[in-house]
Amino acid sequence: MGILEVKDVSKRFGGLKALTDVNLSVAENTVHAIIGPNGAGKSTLLNCFVGKLIPDTGSVMFDGESVLGRAPYEINQMGISRVFQTPEIFGDLTVLENMMIPCFAKRDGSFELNALPNMMGQKDIVERAEEVLEDMNMADKRHDHSASMSRGDKRRLEIGMCLSQEPRLLLLDEPTAGMARADTNNTIDLLKEIRDRRNITIAIIEHDMHVVFSLAERITVLAQGTPLVEDTPDNIKGHPKVREAYLGESA
Amino acid sequence: MFGLDKKDTTLLLVVAALTMLAPFLLNPFPTESGMAQFNAGYPDLMQKFVIFGIFAIGFNILFGLTGYLSFGHAAFLGVGSYAAVWIFKLFTYNVFPAILLSVIVAALFSLLIGFVSLRRSGIYFSILTLAFPQMSFALAYSVLSNPKFNLTNGETGLQVYADDPQRFHREGLPDLPHLFGLSMRSTHTMEIGAWSFDFNVGYYLCAIVMLVTFYLSVRIFRSPFGMMLRAVKSNQQRMNYTGLNTRPYTLAAFVISGMYAGLAGGLLAAMDPLAGAERMQWTASGEVVLMTILGGAGTLIGPILGAGFIKYFENIFSKINDNVLHQWFSFMPDGIEDFMVFIVHPFVGKGWHLTLGILFMLVVIFLPGGLVDGGQRIGRWLRSRGQKEDKTTGTTEPAE
Ligand SMILES: Nc1ncnc2c1ncn2[C@@H]1O[C@H](COP(=O)(O)OP(=O)(O)OP(=O)(O)O)[C@@H](O)[C@H]1O
Numbered sequence: 001m002g003i004l005e006v007k008d009v010s011k012r013f014g015g016l017k018a019l020t021d022v023n024l025s026v027a028e029n030t031v032h033a034i035i036g037p038n039g040a041g042k043s044t045l046l047n048c049f050v051g052k053l054i055p056d057t058g059s060v061m062f063d064g065e066s067v068l069g070r071a072p073y074e075i076n077q078m079g080i081s082r083v084f085q086t087p088e089i090f091g092d093l094t095v096l097e098n099m100m101i102p103c104f105a106k107r108d109g110s111f112e113l114n115a116l117p118n119m120m121g122q123k124d125i126v127e128r129a130e131e132v133l134e135d136m137n138m139a140d141k142r143h144d145h146s147a148s149m150s151r152g153d154k155r156r157l158e159i160g161m162c163l164s165q166e167p168r169l170l171l172l173d174e175p176t177a178g179m180a181r182a183d184t185n186n187t188i189d190l191l192k193e194i195r196d197r198r199n200i201t202i203a204i205i206e207h208d209m210h211v212v213f214s215l216a217e218r219i220t221v222l223a224q225g226t227p228l229v230e231d232t233p234d235n236i237k238g239h240p241k242v243r244e245a246y247l248g249e250s251a
Numbered sequence: 252m253f254g255l256d257k258k259d260t261t262l263l264l265v266v267a268a269l270t271m272l273a274p275f276l277l278n279p280f281p282t283e284s285g286m287a288q289f290n291a292g293y294p295d296l297m298q299k300f301v302i303f304g305i306f307a308i309g310f311n312i313l314f315g316l317t318g319y320l321s322f323g324h325a326a327f328l329g330v331g332s333y334a335a336v337w338i339f340k341l342f343t344y345n346v347f348p349a350i351l352l353s354v355i356v357a358a359l360f361s362l363l364i365g366f367v368s369l370r371r372s373g374i375y376f377s378i379l380t381l382a383f384p385q386m387s388f389a390l391a392y393s394v395l396s397n398p399k400f401n402l403t404n405g406e407t408g409l410q411v412y413a414d415d416p417q418r419f420h421r422e423g424l425p426d427l428p429h430l431f432g433l434s435m436r437s438t439h440t441m442e443i444g445a446w447s448f449d450f451n452v453g454y455y456l457c458a459i460v461m462l463v464t465f466y467l468s469v470r471i472f473r474s475p476f477g478m479m480l481r482a483v484k485s486n487q488q489r490m491n492y493t494g495l496n497t498r499p500y501t502l503a504a505f506v507i508s509g510m511y512a513g514l515a516g517g518l519l520a521a522m523d524p525l526a527g528a529e530r531m532q533w534t535a536s537g538e539v540v541l542m543t544i545l546g547g548a549g550t551l552i553g554p555i556l557g558a559g560f561i562k563y564f565e566n567i568f569s570k571i572n573d574n575v576l577h578q579w580f581s582f583m584p585d586g587i588e589d590f591m592v593f594i595v596h597p598f599v600g601k602g603w604h605l606t607l608g609i610l611f612m613l614v615v616i617f618l619p620g621g622l623v624d625g626g627q628r629i630g631r632w633l634r635s636r637g638q639k640e641d642k643t644t645g646t647t648e649p650a651e
């Protein structure tokens with residue numbers, strides 16, 4: 001049994017079959033990549049994991065529990081964190097404050113009326129946030145206004161925010177899209193480090209094959225809403241069907 | 252001090268000093284001088300300054316932090332006033348239980364309205380909240396005022412009559428709102444030379460309550476809860492996917508600001524024991540929106556400044572009539588004098604709304620952060636000038 005079990009998931013948007021009978025199993029503590037051409041339904045599938053969409057049929061089980069019908073915040077509290085295709089951070093807040101919020105969510109749950117103590121007086125939270133910033137090599141930026149950072153830094157911050165919660169499953173939707181080569185390589189290094197150091201399962205959607213083959217242990221190829229094959233990176237590289245459906249186009 | 256950092260403590264002490272010394276500060280002109288009409292240091296107006304300050308401080312907790320723009324907060328102020336007057340009618344003129352009930356009733360009322368309105372965000376939320384004060388106004392004005400069940404006394408407004416039960420009213424207590432015997436109306440007037448200053452019990456009660464509520468709002472702004480509210484404004488999607496439920500956060504902010512409004516309503520009734528439906532009209536809600544934006548939404552002291560500004564305009568500018576204008580311009584030749592009066596006339600007296608409107612537009616366009624923003628810009632400008640002259644200090648101060 002994988003930590004994430006997807007069974008017969010289908011999703012329609014009007015007449016468009018975005019997902020058809022998707023079956024997927026993500027094994028614990030692995031990096032699982034989901035690749036496929038534009039419009040294959042990758043983001044739609046991810047949205048079904050985090051409560052943004054509810055599939056028409058099928059089931060999504062995380063660690064033996066169904067996530068369907070739960071609100072996004074409940075699913076996050078179960079241990080799933082998501083990094084978005086375009087960085088989603090708290091642009092009006094400083095980098096340190098950005099990092100403190102997920103720490104509060106981890107410590108206090110989905111709501112806590114903590115209205116009188118000073119937030120900087122919450123030593124455990126500040127320490128934890130600083131520690132993650134240190135890990136992300138962002139400690140020197142802690143008092144910066146987060147909206148004014150580069151896209152690469154925002155992405156780094158968002159990944160850090162997700163990691164600070166010590167999720168069991170981290171979902172990444174094209175984490176290097178629109179990044180410069182150097183930033184992409186930094187992100188690869190960062191993700192490798194996370195993979196090797198922590199007990200964490202990562203599911204990653206990515207178009208950049210360099211990123212996929214540097215990180216993934218399993219790869220699922222999605223085309224027109226259905227998984228085509230699922231295999232190890234080496235086998236995927238040589239797979240004729242995959243070349244035809246996906247790599248053939250980009251080569 | 253008081254669990255605040257140095258900067259916030261200074262701010263609190265400044266506000267405390269200003270409110271405590273207000274009777275002096277607001278009466279800078281000798282009583283007999285031509286400028287005396289610009290004196291704002293009479294009890295009635297000073298009370299309004301701080302009461303509407305409380306209203307705006309509370310509104311700012313919702314609007315300034317979460318960005319949810321409510322047009323319904325006058326309704327909470329209104330129910331606060333009604334609740335207080337009912338205590339006066341049924342039980343006692345003591346303002347303590349009256350104000351307490353105002354806050355409780357406003358809390359319940361805002362819990363209900365917040366629960367419904369917060370199902371939507373942005374413009375839809377604002378429109379939902381716009382409906383409530385109008386409904387409350389209609390209820391108070393007619394529906395809840397019929398011979399069988401007269402809760403609001405309709406058009407006349409709710410007030411205390413001689414045949415009201417006032418169960419705990421005793422001989423020897425003031426026949427007006429009082430705090431354990433201390434009448435809200437009692438005023439000590441101090442004459443110093445040509446000047447006169449009024450020290451009014453009601454004002455000082457309101458001022459102390461405002462200081463306490465201001466202090467609480469500073470604590471809220473600096474707390475984890477306050478940061479969550481700013482996060483709601485910044486990115487709700489990120490909050491949801493970070494495991495935080497935004498609904499109870501916004502609802503809590505809504506109820507807290509509703510309680511501030513109820514407190515203001517209770518104090519208004521405590522200063523003048525009557526409550527009318529017009530207090531609930533949406534234009535009254537619009538006023539607190541203006542106060543907050545004019546002063547600086549999301550800043551600590553902005554709402555107080557905004558409230559003071561608008562109440563000053565409403566009460567002082569509105570009293571300037573043509574006679575006064577003629578007096579001012581009397582040094583000019585007759586033709587020009589008449590012309591000047593003609594030009595200025597639309598902007599004063601009944602036209603004070605016009606001046607306020609222009610001022611409001613100027614602030615929103617040129618000072619998006621309100622009066623506080625203006626103050627900070629002047630501060631920065633002065634500092635940068637100071638630095639240019641003093642080139643040996645190469646360090647720049649961190650931005651605030
Ligand atoms: N909310 C929606 N309403 C209608 N159609 C949608 C919606 N979301 C996605 N689709 C459609 O479903 C299909 C799959 O979209 P999806 O975003 O999952 O693709 P993707 O594999 O992530 O593509 P990309 O690589 O471009 O991000 C597309 O044809 C898309 O237009």
Ligand SMILES: [Mg+2]
Pocket residue numbers: 042043044085
């Ligand atoms: Mg996508």
